[in-house]
Amino acid sequence: MSQEKSPKTPILVVDDDGDIRLALEMLLQYEGYEVWTARDGVQALARLDSEFEATGRRPALVLTDLKMPELDGLGLLARVKELESPPPVILISGHADVAVAVEAMQLGAANFLEKPLVDNRVLVTIESTVLAERLTRENRGLRRQLEHPWEIIGESVATQLLREQIQQAASSDASVLITGENGSGKEVVARNLHLRGPRSTEPFVTVNCAAIPDELIESELFGHEKGSFTGAHNRRIGHFEAAHGGTLFLDEIGDMPLGAQAKVLRALETHEISRVGDHRCIPVNIRVIAATNVDIQAAVEDKSFRLDLFYRLNVIPQRLIPLRERREDILPLAEHFLELAAARAGRRARQLTPEAQERLLSLEYPGNVRQLKNLLEGACVFAEESVLDVQDLDRILGMGPAMSAPGTEASCRDGDPFDAESFEEFKDRSEAAFFRRKLEANGGNIKRTAEQLGMQRSHLYKKLDRYGLRN
Numbered sequence: 001m002s003q004e005k006s007p008k009t010p011i012l013v014v015d016d017d018g019d020i021r022l023a024l025e026m027l028l029q030y031e032g033y034e035v036w037t038a039r040d041g042v043q044a045l046a047r048l049d050s051e052f053e054a055t056g057r058r059p060a061l062v063l064t065d066l067k068m069p070e071l072d073g074l075g076l077l078a079r080v081k082e083l084e085s086p087p088p089v090i091l092i093s094g095h096a097d098v099a100v101a102v103e104a105m106q107l108g109a110a111n112f113l114e115k116p117l118v119d120n121r122v123l124v125t126i127e128s129t130v131l132a133e134r135l136t137r138e139n140r141g142l143r144r145q146l147e148h149p150w151e152i153i154g155e156s157v158a159t160q161l162l163r164e165q166i167q168q169a170a171s172s173d174a175s176v177l178i179t180g181e182n183g184s185g186k187e188v189v190a191r192n193l194h195l196r197g198p199r200s201t202e203p204f205v206t207v208n209c210a211a212i213p214d215e216l217i218e219s220e221l222f223g224h225e226k227g228s229f230t231g232a233h234n235r236r237i238g239h240f241e242a243a244h245g246g247t248l249f250l251d252e253i254g255d256m257p258l259g260a261q262a263k264v265l266r267a268l269e270t271h272e273i274s275r276v277g278d279h280r281c282i283p284v285n286i287r288v289i290a291a292t293n294v295d296i297q298a299a300v301e302d303k304s305f306r307l308d309l310f311y312r313l314n315v316i317p318q319r320l321i322p323l324r325e326r327r328e329d330i331l332p333l334a335e336h337f338l339e340l341a342a343a344r345a346g347r348r349a350r351q352l353t354p355e356a357q358e359r360l361l362s363l364e365y366p367g368n369v370r371q372l373k374n375l376l377e378g379a380c381v382f383a384e385e386s387v388l389d390v391q392d393l394d395r396i397l398g399m400g401p402a403m404s405a406p407g408t409e410a411s412c413r414d415g416d417p418f419d420a421e422s423f424e425e426f427k428d429r430s431e432a433a434f435f436r437r438k439l440e441a442n443g444g445n446i447k448r449t450a451e452q453l454g455m456q457r458s459h460l461y462k463k464l465d466r467y468g469l470r471n
C-alpha cells in the first residue's frame, strides 16, 4: 500500500560485520521498520526468496554492505535487479571509492552511503529512497489509469451519487458488496474503488467464482503445493496471495459453492490462508470487493449462501440500479461509447441523429450498459462517416437479442427451433431456449440452475456465455 511509512515496512540489512548489522537493526526498529538481516549476498537472496515464498512480501528496500565474502554488494545488486518488481538497493561502502560508486549507480543502485555510518544520514537516505520508489510506482499506476480509463459516465442523480459513494468508500478497507443486473457496471465500480484508494498501485485480482469448477475453487483461491492432488504438478500461488497488498475482486460471489464459502470466510476473518496440501498459515493483507447479479438475500434465505459471509462482505452495500431506471445516463453513455469507438479507429466521433437518440431512450436494456455499448459498436460498422441514424440502430436491433425485458418472447435470441434451417441450428436453438428457461426459473442464479440440472456450474457458465444468455 502506498502509505507514508508503514510501521511494518520491512527492510533487508546485509552486512558481514555483526556490530554494524546490530546497530542498523536497532536504529531501524526504533524508527518503526521491520528489519530482516543477512550476513552476505547469498544469505540475503535466500531470505528474499523464503519471505516471498512464505508471505509474498518484498522488503521496501535492501541496505547492503559492498565488501562481503560469498556474494558481495554489487553482485547482490545485480541479482536483486533481476527480480520481478525489485526493491531499491542502497549500498554501503567502507571507502569513498568513486569508481565503485559510479559502477553501483550504473547497475541501478538507488543510493550510496559511506562508512562510518551517521544515523541521521542513514534515515534520511532510507526515507527519501522509499519515497522516490513510492512516487515512481504511483506514477506508473497513474499512467496505467490514463491508458485504461474506468471512468464512470452518467448524469442521472443515481450515478452522481454513486461517484460520491465510491469516493468515500475507496479510502476505507471495509468490504464492499456490489449488486446489480448483468452489465450494469459492477466491475467498473470495483475498479474505481481500487484505483481511487490507497492500494491503487498494488494488484487488483479478479476471480470469477462462477467460472471455476467446484473441485478447483479452493486451489484457485488459496493455491496449492506440488503433488497435493492429482494434476497439481507444480506449486501454485492462489488469488488471495496474488492480491496481497491490493484488492481481491470476488466476482459472481453468489455462485460460490458452500464449501468454499466457509474457507473464504475464515480467510477474511483471520487474514491468513493455507495453500491446499500445506498446513502453514500465510498472512494476507487484502481488501475484498464482491459482486453478484443474483438476489443474494434470497440465496441466504434458502441457505445456498452463508449468512455470516454475507455480513462479512456486505459491510458497505453498493446497489447498482438498472439502466432503464436511470435514463438520463443513456445519451451521455452513448456519446462516450461513440467517442471510444472513434478514438480506436483514429477518426472523429459520429453524432447521433435526433431519431436515433429517441430510439436509444425508448429501449429497455435487459443487458444494461453492456448492451448499449454493443449496440452502438455494432451500429457503427454500417453507419455513414459522420452520423449514426435510427436505421443503423434498427439494423442491429433486428439481428441481435431484442432490447425488451428478459423473459418475453422477443428477447429469445434463439428463435423457434422448428424454424431452423439445419439440424445443427435446431439443436443450438433448443439448447439455448432450454437454458434460458431454466435460468429464468431460478432467478438468474447459475449455481442453483446447475444443481437443478445436475451439471457442473462452470460448464453451465460456458453454455450461457456461448448463447449470450448472460447479457
Ligand SMILES: Nc1ncnc2c1ncn2[C@@H]1O[C@H](COP(=O)(O)OP(=O)(O)OP(=O)(O)O)[C@@H](O)[C@H]1O
Pocket: 151, 152, 153, 154, 180, 181, 182, 183, 184, 185, 186, 187, 188, 189, 293, 333, 369, 370, 373, 470
Ligand atoms: N457508468 C459507466 N460508465 C462507463 N462505462 C460503463 C459504465 N457502466 C458500465 N460500463 C461499461 O459497460 C460494460 C459492462 O460493465 P461491467 O462489466 O462493469 O458490468 P457488470 O455489472 O460487471 O456485468 P456482469 O454482470 O456481466 O459481470 C463495460 O464495458 C463497462 O466498461
Ligand SMILES: [Mg+2]
Pocket: 186, 187, 251
Ligand atoms: Mg462483471
